[in-house]
Amino acid sequence: MLLKVGLTGGIGSGKSTVAKVFKVLGIPIFDADVVAKNIMATDTALQQAIMQTFGADIFENGELNRKKLAGIVFNDAFRLEQLNALVHPAAIKAADYWMQQQLTRYAIKEAALLFEAGSASDLDYVVGVYAPKALRVQRVMQRDSTTREEVLARMSRQIDEEIKMRLCDFVVVNNDQELLIPQVLKIHGMLMEKAAVKDA
Numbered sequence: 001m002l003l004k005v006g007l008t009g010g011i012g013s014g015k016s017t018v019a020k021v022f023k024v025l026g027i028p029i030f031d032a033d034v035v036a037k038n039i040m041a042t043d044t045a046l047q048q049a050i051m052q053t054f055g056a057d058i059f060e061n062g063e064l065n066r067k068k069l070a071g072i073v074f075n076d077a078f079r080l081e082q083l084n085a086l087v088h089p090a091a092i093k094a095a096d097y098w099m100q101q102q103l104t105r106y107a108i109k110e111a112a113l114l115f116e117a118g119s120a121s122d123l124d125y126v127v128g129v130y131a132p133k134a135l136r137v138q139r140v141m142q143r144d145s146t147t148r149e150e151v152l153a154r155m156s157r158q159i160d161e162e163i164k165m166r167l168c169d170f171v172v173v174n175n176d177q178e179l180l181i182p183q184v185l186k187i188h189g190m191l192m193e194k195a196a197v198k199d200a
């Protein structure tokens, strides 16, 4: 039976980078953040609920104006929570369905807000990606051409990294490019063993 594995970490910790390594090893990856965006663009029932909560002018020519919505939730924790409460259940459902289709020993669901969205409970194991805050800020500023303040504001909406890592079964420390691949290889080996035990 397939082992369901989560992959999480704070902004700029290197989740996508680690996911790429797992992918090279043949492990399928479900990118929850990308899927959530797609669902918001295509799921009419969800769009209806978003319209009821955030008003009709959040839509332009029948299409959800994501920029406008982001502007509303950006500095408003309550509004962000309202949006997440609508989007997360649909994204979790999509991930469950996707997991059922996978034929590998284990498959990975990558999500920045795995614990925050309450979707970790359904997973067998969670891999956390950790990098020191200063390094994460530097990486995201460079990657997104954004300011320190904006990155810090985005970070403030996530669970503290140290707490998040304590909730994970495996942790990749991503502060050195050379050490990244050996760590992922080791975790891959352990997950393959655990999947074999589950199968036996």
Ligand code: ATP
Residues within 6 Å of the ligand: 009, 010, 011, 012, 013, 014, 015, 016, 017, 018, 112, 139, 140, 143, 174, 175, 176, 177, 178, 180
């Ligand atoms: P987000 O949650 O914002 O999507 P993330 O956790 O997926 O971020 P990545 O996009 O993988 O993080 O990494 C952030 C940036 O840091 C990227 O530009 C990536 O290329 C770079 N990066 C990640 N790991 C390393 C590393 N070990 N050495 C150098 N650069 C790295």
